[in-house]
Amino acid sequence: NAGVTQTPKFQVLKTGQSMTLQCAQDMNHEYMSWYRQDPGMGLRLIHYSVGAGITDQGEVPNGYNVSRSTTEDFPLRLLSAAPSQTSVYFCASTLRTLGPYNEQFFGPGTRLTVL
Amino acid sequence: SQQGEEDPQALSIQEGENATMNCSYKTSINNLQWYRQNSGRGLVHLILIRSNEREKHSGRLRVTLDTSKKSSSLLITASRAADTASYFCATAVHNTGTASKLTFGTGTRLQVTL
Numbered sequence: 001n002a003g004v005t006q007t008p009k010f011q012v013l014k015t016g017q018s019m020t021l022q023c024a025q026d027m028n029h030e031y032m033s034w035y036r037q038d039p040g041m042g043l044r045l046i047h048y049s050v051g052a053g054i055t056d057q058g059e060v061p062n063g064y065n066v067s068r069s070t071t072e073d074f075p076l077r078l079l080s081a082a083p084s085q086t087s088v089y090f091c092a093s094t095l096r097t098l099g100p101y102n103e104q105f106f107g108p109g110t111r112l113t114v115l
Numbered sequence: 116s117q118q119g120e121e122d123p124q125a126l127s128i129q130e131g132e133n134a135t136m137n138c139s140y141k142t143s144i145n146n147l148q149w150y151r152q153n154s155g156r157g158l159v160h161l162i163l164i165r166s167n168e169r170e171k172h173s174g175r176l177r178v179t180l181d182t183s184k185k186s187s188s189l190l191i192t193a194s195r196a197a198d199t200a201s202y203f204c205a206t207a208v209h210n211t212g213t214a215s216k217l218t219f220g221t222g223t224r225l226q227v228t229l
Contacts, residue, residue, distance in 0.1 A: 004157075035219075040221055041221065042119075042203065042218075042219040042220050042221045042222065043158075043203070043205075043219040044219075045216060045217075045218075058216070059216075090157055090158065092158075100207050100216050100217035101145050101146055101207045101217075103148065103160040103163060104148075104150075104158070104160060104205075104217065105160070106150075106157035106158040106159070107157050108156060108157045109155075109156070109157050
């Protein structure tokens with residue numbers, strides 16, 4: 001099993017550009033989530049999904065879109081990148097049952113810089 | 116404000132010593148989880164302790180939970196250089212009317228020197 005994979009590992013964008021951060025898992029986990037990690041702030045939840053076709057907002061959803069067409073994939077879209085979105089982004093997955101109460105499996109992260 | 120806050124922010128010890136880090140939180144929880152993050156990597160789950168548990172062990176890790184003080188501690192015994200990482204607590208909170216969520220603290224950076 002590859003676990004949770006994320007691409008790309010690094011990305012530099014200019015202000016106003018759009019891009020999609022990819023996340024995939026091969027553990028048949030229905031619950032998936034996106035976090036951003038900023039220095040001194042811990043991890044903050046952006047969006048999450050409890051299964052294909054179902055998504056919801058987390059703590060800091062503005063400027064990001066998600067969709068969930070399959071169980072395996074949960075892409076995160078930046079619509080119009082801003083310097084405030086410079087961060088490290090982590091995707092995580094777990095069993096749907098009890099969702100956030102469960103052990104989370106994290107991907108390796110995408111380091112995004114917006115100039 | 117953060118639901119979980121770790122203390123200390125940074126800790127430096129020598130190999131073989133024990134490392135203790137603490138986590139305090141504000142609201143009632145379903146469970147509390149500890150994660151490790153090596154530099155430049157994703158988080159790895161270490162241990163989960165439920166609100167009705169007081170202590171849990173896993174190898175060299177010992178976690179305690181005091182719900183009356185809303186605090187938890189992670190003890191790593193006989194530390195090794197490979198334990199050098201950041202450690203995060205995460206609290207699973209059930210919110211009435213909204214989705215339950217997992218909230219992470221700001222982490223403790225542990226440096227283990229030879």
